[in-house]
Amino acid sequence: MRLYVKYMVSLRCKMMVKEELKKLGLHYVIVDLGVVELLEEITAEQRALLKANLLKSGLELLDDKKSILIERIKNVIIEMIHHSDELPKVNYSDYIAEKLDYDYTYLSNIFSEVKGVTIQQYIIIHKIERVKELLIYDELTLSEIANMLHYSSVGHLSNQFKKITGLTPTFYKQLRDKRKRNLEDI
Structure with a gap:
């Protein structure tokens, strides 16, 4: 499953995203260029929690296709x-x-x-x-x-x-x- 996260391409931001995924027990294949590819499907609850936690760090989980x-x-x-x-x-x-x-x-x-x-x-x-x-x-x-x-x-x-x-x-x-x-x- 692919997720898209709005963040500056930097090692620090990548690490923040990886840390939030780890907290939720989500396993990723890649975290790169604003794209997060997960090994498993994400539940609505996990998605909402990930979105909220990323937002606290100044990062945004994108939902709409144009964005x-x-x-x-x-x-x-x-x-x-x-x-x-x-x-x-x-x-x-x-x-x-x-x-x-x-x-x-x-x-x-x-x-x-x-x-x-x-x-x-x-x-x-x-x-x-x-x-x-x-x-x-x-x-x-x-x-x-x-x-x-x-x-x-x-x-x-x-x-x-x-x-x-x-x-x-x-x-x-x-x-x-x-x-x-x-x-x-x-």
Whole structure:
């Protein structure tokens, strides 16, 4: 039996979900990307208890099919951008459709209807968040970051970064360096 849990893809969240399943005596095959696959059927009482306990921890057991699909789309995008060493070489639309085994137009329409942004806009927002992380780590040049995230050029990355954050990547990095120096002076 499959359950869908809304949570950030993190080891801490996975551990919390596993712990709640253990408390209820439920055995799982996988707990990954917001999906929990159980070995046995879950009773209505166990489901209600699991839902309540997860909610106390800030996690949500999803019931409606659209919400489940939206979370699956979001998790594929987050995994692709934040947790992969390299982004896929195929179009993101092809990658997402293949991962979820749905027609991309269908996924795109539902996502836009529910979230109020397109999948493409959501991807851009997460790519910029990834750029911020990489700028903070200060291990890669802007050129290397642009290449890693499949931007056509540093200029394209910089334009998207400024559109989303209001800052240039260089200015963002300078702010980070200034904060770092201020903390060292304390």
